[in-house]
Amino acid sequence: MPAAEQQCALCGSRTLLTFHHLIPRTLHRNKWFRKNFELTDMRERGIVVCRRCHSFIHRQFDEKQLGREFNTLAKLLANEAVVRHSQWSKKHRH
Ligand SMILES: [Zn+2]
Ligand SMILES: [Zn+2]
Structure with missing residues (x-):
């Protein structure tokens, strides 16, 4: 897969992609x-x-x-609310 072909880390969508700082900039x-x-x-x-x-x-x-608690993708994906959201978002493609 070409590197340029990015997709959402949570739901796999390819539209309206943005960069999320795992450690928000205000905390740097x-x-x-x-x-x-x-x-x-x-x-x-x-x-x-x-x-x-x-x-x-x-x-x-x-x-x-x-x-502090969600500073890696793995930690986010281990959270129940995130899993529920990602499943919902996959079902409702945009
Ligand atoms: Zn998404
Ligand atoms: Zn963000």
Whole structure:
């Protein structure tokens, strides 16, 4: 598969893709995150998601939660609400 052919990490949609920072940008200056992550890591660490999944993520979790508890794709996918959303979104293609 060509690298350019991106799809949403949660539901597989190929439309309206956006970049989600697994550690939200507003936290990059925060002491705790500075201590635990390299700045370049925080900047580059992200996933491609469709707008629908993106707004779901930010509706479901606040930024500190995202940065501390859901800072990898695997952690997000292990969350029950995320799984439910992704199944729903796959069924309702856009
Ligand atoms: Zn999606
Ligand atoms: Zn985001």
